[in-house]
Amino acid sequence: MKINGNEIRPGNVLEHNGGLWAVVKTNAVKPGKGGAFNQVEMKNLIDGTKLNERFRASETVERVRLEQKDFQFLYEEGEMLVFMDTESYEQLELLKEFVGDRRAFLQDGMMVTVELYEEKPIGISLPDQVTLEIAEADPVVKGQTAASSYKPAVLENGVRVMVPPFISSGEKIVVDTNELTYLRRAD
Structure with missing residues (x-):
């Protein structure tokens, strides 16, 4: 869904320059000379790089909605962690690196939330x-x-x-x- 540059808010996920970016901070700037713009700090959801970008109110940007699904942790197999979709019972295999340091906290049967974009996992959250x-x-x-x-x-x-x-x-x-x-x- 397209949104104007002045409607960007922290927490939004944007498709920009061919990547997926999570908006971290925004700052509406109204200079004395020239048009107003929104200074946006974003973090890439795939590789974690940061980017500062200016968006004018007249510019449009694609806002993405991520699908969040609950999965149950089943077991570890080699370099993979195996999860099961609790609704369809389909299995999802993720690399250990995808979960990172927190994989030590995975317990048998633990429920996790996986963020998906076009059926591709891009994030995971464990219980707090x-x-x-x-x-x-x-x-x-x-x-x-x-x-x-x-x-x-x-x-x-x-x-x-x-x-x-x-x-x-x-x-x-x-x-x-x-x-x-x-x-x-x-x-």
């Missing part, structure tokens, strides 16, 4: 929080208070996080999958 067990944590240092400092710990999936001193091996904690940080003890 997961519960994992501490595999290894340093012992508590006597006299250290909970507010003073955090200590390193290794989760069951091999990811290292900083946890408060009162957390010990074998405990389950809730971890933020975006920031890779400790949130709280699991219930």
Whole structure:
């Protein structure tokens, strides 16, 4: 769908210069001389490069709607991760690199959201929080208070996080999958 340059908002996905771009920031500029324009900062959805572009109100640009589908993580096979569409039961294979560092948080049966453009996956989002067990944590240092400092710990999936001193091996904690940080003890 075509939109005018002054209608571009953060969060929009645009087809521009043959690529797909997510709008990060916009700034409407009205110079004293000349016409007004929209200064737009965009990030490429495929390779992650950034671009600053000016769009005049009279210019039109193609706004793209991405399809979001829920998939269930099934298993890992070589360099591929296999997911299943929960509606059609079709399987989708994605390269491990597509998921990146967060693939360590994938658990059997976990629901993820895959963004598709013309049936081609271009993004994936995991749940914001997961519960994992501490595999290894340093012992508590006597006299250290909970507010003073955090200590390193290794989760069951091999990811290292900083946890408060009162957390010990074998405990389950809730971890933020975006920031890779400790949130709280699991219930």
